[in-house]
Amino acid sequence: MFQILLLTYVKDESDLLLYAWTTVAGSARANLINFMRLRKYCTCSFTWHFSWRKNLLTILVLFANSLVNLLYVSADVAQLGVMM
Structure with missing residues (x-):
């Protein structure tokens, strides 16, 4: 249903707001x-009652993944700043 609405009503660039809605x-x-x-x-x-010992490893893995992702995304900007 969603795709049918997009194909029938959105025709050109002026329909951007309709596409977003x-x-x-x-x-x-x-x-x-x-x-x-x-x-x-x-x-x-x-x-x-929350057991920190039971879930600490999972929390640390998710935190490390988030930190590495942040560093990876920021590395492009830092490299471009050094090159310029």
Whole structure:
């Protein structure tokens, strides 16, 4: 449905706002449907007790991955600054 709307209504550069709204509406609709079907697959509950020892390695791996990604993205700008 989303692709059909894009192909029929967006014709040239002046339809940029229509393209943006169609994209946002399609994504919001898909996320809303997924949220409504969430209870079928899992249960959500709050936990007040959190075991840091059990999850510390996973947290550190995710932090390291984020840090390496940040350095990789910033390296291009730094190299271009040195070259200029």
